[in-house]
Amino acid sequence: MEGNSIFNESGIIITIILITIPVLIASMIVFIKGSALINNFLDKRKLEKFNAYLKGLSAEEIKKLEYRKTELEFSLNNNELSGDSKAVDSKGLISNVSEIESLRFIEQKKKGQPRPYIEPELTKLILWYLGCATFWLVFGTTVGEYLGIKFVAPDVDHYSWLSFGRLRPVHTNAVFWGWASIAMLGLGYYVIPRVSNAPIKSIKMGYISLILINASVVIGSICLMAGINNGGGEYREYIWPVMGLFGIAIIITLGNFIKTISNRITKEIYVSNWYIIAAMMFLIVIAVVAYWPTWQNGLGETIVQGYYMHQGVGMWFMLFNLGLMYYFLPQQLNKPIYSYSLGILAFWTQILFYTLIGTHHFIFSAIPWWLQTVAIVGSVGMVIPVVAGTTNFIMTFKGSWHKLSGSYTLPFYVIGIVFYFTGSLQGTAEAFRFTNLVWHFTDFTVAHSHLTMYGIICFMLWGFIYTMVPRLTGKEPPQITVGAHFWLALIGLLFYTVPLMYGSTLRGLVWMEGQPFIDSVIMMAPYWLWRAIGGSLMWLSHLLFAYNFYIMVRNREDLVIPTSAIDILKAKQELDKQ
Numbered sequence: 001m002e003g004n005s006i007f008n009e010s011g012i013i014i015t016i017i018l019i020t021i022p023v024l025i026a027s028m029i030v031f032i033k034g035s036a037l038i039n040n041f042l043d044k045r046k047l048e049k050f051n052a053y054l055k056g057l058s059a060e061e062i063k064k065l066e067y068r069k070t071e072l073e074f075s076l077n078n079n080e081l082s083g084d085s086k087a088v089d090s091k092g093l094i095s096n097v098s099e100i101e102s103l104r105f106i107e108q109k110k111k112g113q114p115r116p117y118i119e120p121e122l123t124k125l126i127l128w129y130l131g132c133a134t135f136w137l138v139f140g141t142t143v144g145e146y147l148g149i150k151f152v153a154p155d156v157d158h159y160s161w162l163s164f165g166r167l168r169p170v171h172t173n174a175v176f177w178g179w180a181s182i183a184m185l186g187l188g189y190y191v192i193p194r195v196s197n198a199p200i201k202s203i204k205m206g207y208i209s210l211i212l213i214n215a216s217v218v219i220g221s222i223c224l225m226a227g228i229n230n231g232g233g234e235y236r237e238y239i240w241p242v243m244g245l246f247g248i249a250i251i252i253t254l255g256n257f258i259k260t261i262s263n264r265i266t267k268e269i270y271v272s273n274w275y276i277i278a279a280m281m282f283l284i285v286i287a288v289v290a291y292w293p294t295w296q297n298g299l300g301e302t303i304v305q306g307y308y309m310h311q312g313v314g315m316w317f318m319l320f321n322l323g324l325m326y327y328f329l330p331q332q333l334n335k336p337i338y339s340y341s342l343g344i345l346a347f348w349t350q351i352l353f354y355t356l357i358g359t360h361h362f363i364f365s366a367i368p369w370w371l372q373t374v375a376i377v378g379s380v381g382m383v384i385p386v387v388a389g390t391t392n393f394i395m396t397f398k399g400s401w402h403k404l405s406g407s408y409t410l411p412f413y414v415i416g417i418v419f420y421f422t423g424s425l426q427g428t429a430e431a432f433r434f435t436n437l438v439w440h441f442t443d444f445t446v447a448h449s450h451l452t453m454y455g456i457i458c459f460m461l462w463g464f465i466y467t468m469v470p471r472l473t474g475k476e477p478p479q480i481t482v483g484a485h486f487w488l489a490l491i492g493l494l495f496y497t498v499p500l501m502y503g504s505t506l507r508g509l510v511w512m513e514g515q516p517f518i519d520s521v522i523m524m525a526p527y528w529l530w531r532a533i534g535g536s537l538m539w540l541s542h543l544l545f546a547y548n549f550y551i552m553v554r555n556r557e558d559l560v561i562p563t564s565a566i567d568i569l570k571a572k573q574e575l576d577k578q
Contacts (some may be wrong), residue, residue: 012429012434012435012438012505014425014426014428014429015426015429015430015435015501018422018423018425018426018429019422019426019497019498019501021418021421021422022415022418022419022422022455022494023494023498025415025418026490026491026494119199119200121203122189122190122193122199122200122203123472123473125186125189125203125206125207125210126186126187126189126190126468126472127186127469127472127473127553128186128207128210129182129183129185129186129189129206129210130182130183130186130187130465130469130549131549131553132178132182132210132214133178133179133180133182133183133186134179134183134545134546134549135178136174136175136178136179136182136217137175137178137179137183137542137545137546138542138543138546139174139178140170140171140172140173140174140175140178140179141171141175141535141538141539141542142539143167143170143171143174144171144175144535144539145535145536145539146162146167147164147167147168147171148528148531148532148535148536149532150164151528151529151531151532152528152529152532160227161225161226162225166224166225166227167225169224169229169234169237170221170224170225172234172235172237173217173220173221173224173235173237173238174217174221175453176235176312176317176453177213177216177217177220177238177246178213178214178217180317180453180457180458180461181213181246181316181317182210182213182214183461183465184317184320184321184324184461185209185210185213185253187324187461187464187465187468188253188257188276188320188324189206190468190472191272191273191276191323191324191327191328192257192260192261192273192276193260194327195270195272195273195327196260196261196263196264196265196266196270196273197264197265197266198260198261198263198264198265199260199263200256200260201256201259201260201263202256202259205252205253205255205256206253206256208249208252209249209250209252209253209256210249212245212246212248212249212252213245213246213249215245216238216242216243216245216246216249217246219242219245220237220238220239220242220243223238223239223242224237224238230291233290233301233305233308234305234309235308235309235312236290236291236305236308236309240291243287243291246287247284247287247288250280250283250284250287251284253280254277254280254281254284257273257276257277257280258277261273261277270326270327271323271326271337271340271343271344271347272323272324272326272327273323274323274344274347275319275320275322275323275324275326275347276319276320276323276324278315278319278347278351279315279316279317279319279320279323280320282311282315282316282319283312283315283316286307286308286311286312286315286316289304289307289308290304290305290307290308299366299367302362302365302367303358303359303362303367303371305358306358306359306360306361306362306375307355307358307359308358309358309361310354310357310358310361311354311355311358313449313452313453314350314354314357315350315351315354315355317453317457318350318452318456318457319350321456321457321460321461322346322389324460324464325393325413325416325417325460325464326343328413328463328464328467328468329393329396329413330396331467332403332407332409332410332413332467333396333397333400333403335396335400336396337392337396338391338392338393338395338396338398339392339395342388342389342391342392343388343389343392345384345385345388346384346385346386346388346389346392347385349381349384349385349388350382350385352381353378353379353381353382353384353385354378354382354385355378356374356375356377356378356381357375357378357379357382357431358375359371359372359374359375360372360375360376360378360379360430360431360436361436361440361445363375363376363431363433363436363437363440364433364436364437364440375431376431376432376433379427379428379431380428380431382424382425382427382428383425383428386420386421386424386425387421389420390417390420390421393413393417393420394417397414408466408477408479408482408483408486409463409466409467410463411463411486412459412460412462412463412466412486413459413460413463415455415459415486415490416455416456416457416459416460416463418455419451419452419455419456419459420456422451423448423451423452423455423456424452424456426448426451427448427452430444430445430448437508437512438505438508438509438512439504439505439508440508442504442505442507442508443500443503443504443507443524443527443531444500444501444504444505444508446500447496447497447498447500447501447504448497448501450493450496450497451493451497454489454493454538455493458489459489462485462489462545465549466482466548469549469552469553470552473552473553475551475552475553475554476552477548477549477551477552478548478551481544481547481548482544482548484541484544485541485544485545485548486541488537488538488540488541488544489537489538489541489542491534491537492533492534492535492536492537492538492539492540492541493534493538494534495530495533495534495537496530496531496534496535496538497534499526499527499530499531499534500527500530500531502527503523503524503526503527503528504524504527506523507520507523507524510523
């Protein structure tokens with residue numbers, strides 16, 4: 001194969017374009033911020049020059065300026081109509097004006113307004129879900145951080161419980177079922193009653209589901225570290241009794257949501273509920289198919305694995321988060337979704353095509369050729385729901401892009417939408433036969449999974465949480481730590497994925513040329529270092545997110561000293577009563 005022939009492959013070209021898009025967007029954001037800093041610096045230089053000019057003014061120049069000042073200051077007496085009566089602001093129109101007089105390094109963000117009424121018990125339930133999800137995010141990614149270190153220093157320990165083969169599924173399953181799943185369900189307990197205009201059917205069932213899911217992740221993590229696993233199945237390493245607890249929790253929650261929707265006041269079922277309910281139904285089906293023993297032998301197990309792995313990502317995580325996006329994005333922008341029809345088109349086409357694509361990970365395997373072709377065709381068909389959904393979200397933003405400068409939540413939405421487009425279509429490009437031949441069994445798949453599960457799911461969840469929790473608690477997170485969380489997560493993701501994609505492409509080409517395997521391992525060493533650096537930045541961002549979440553939910557009341565006349569008099573009355 002000629003050296004330049006790789007750039008003639010459509011899958012490679014598409015992937016390069018898709019990788020370039022988020023990099024360019026991030027660069028544009030950095031450029032805008034950098035330009036602002038440069039302008040501030042130039043303004044300071046102009047001020048310094050002006051001060052030097054003032055110091056060098058002669059007596060004659062000062063005299064001319066004073067004469068001109070006298071001319072400019074001439075005015076009427078301002079009492080031609082009112083007389084000499086003293087002006088009194090008896091209605092408090094002027095004294096109640098609040099302005100920021102000091103210069104700010106960080107723009108003052110608009111704070112979220114609490115809803116008129118949210119059921120206290122439901123609020124408590126939602127915060128418990130999100131608190132548990134935050135714990136599993138920190139736990140799961142701490143394990144992932146340790147695994148990234150092992151790529152650089154493989155001999156850091158020699159304990160079987162901490163071996164890479166055991167800890168890797170602990171990391172993936174903790175963030176899948178612990179962090180993302182629990183966070184989605186917690187947000188679902190907020191969205192379902194809101195769009196249905198009906199109270200949640202059972203708070204008690206919500207707590208039972210939460211306990212079962214946490215028990216599943218705890219027991220599953222211990223089993224995996226002890227070497228007890230469902231071997232051969234990525235993302236389904238939990239043995240069936242452990243995953244059964246998770247499945248029972250989902251069935252209970254699904255029944256809870258359906259009963260709530262059935263009690264809705266409105267006739268129509270909003271599109272968010274379509275996505276959320278469908279996602280939970282698909283998850284139950286996926287789990288049954290994945291763990292049913294009848295077809296778990298030979299090629300049947302491989303086909304089922306491809307189905308389970310992709311349906312878990314696309315029909316559970318993606319479908320559920322898209323449903324949440326259809327609620328929170330219009331709410332944040334204070335405008336309706338651009339097109340309800342596009343949402344329905346994306347919904348049905350995702351169900352049609354995504355359920356077919358699982359076996360595109362096994363191109364050139366013993367799986368029947370026609371089944372491989374169906375998977376490739378389904379992967380190409382995913383362009384329809386992805387473009388429809390992305391167009392819907394972007395057009396909803398139309399006329400509201402200026403709100404990005406005054407919001408710490410919308411940047412998370414934008415990045416989630418960008419990676420929804422680029423990450424999803426990159427999966428389509430990866431399904432082509434040539435690109436699959438190059439990238440299969442390399443870390444390119446690892447990079448792709450992080451582009452989707454992290455770039456899409458995590459950024460969307462963070463945006464939703466930062467949107468909703470202040471409405472429940474009335475407490476805002478610190479702007480600077482939210483900004484640090486955003487940039488560390490985004491830069492870390494790019495540092496993690498881009499080097500891995502580049503290095504994995506070179507590795508695949510080395511394999512195709514028949515070079516020794518160990519040579520490709522040595523070649524990947526610097527790219528694994530970048531993987532560890534990017535993962536470390538991502539992990540630090542999660543610690544900041546946990547801190548921000550704590551600030552939003554803590555019970556301690558901030559000390560407030562009254563400043564206005566009304567508040568001072570009210571405080572004195574309260575003090576006199578004591």
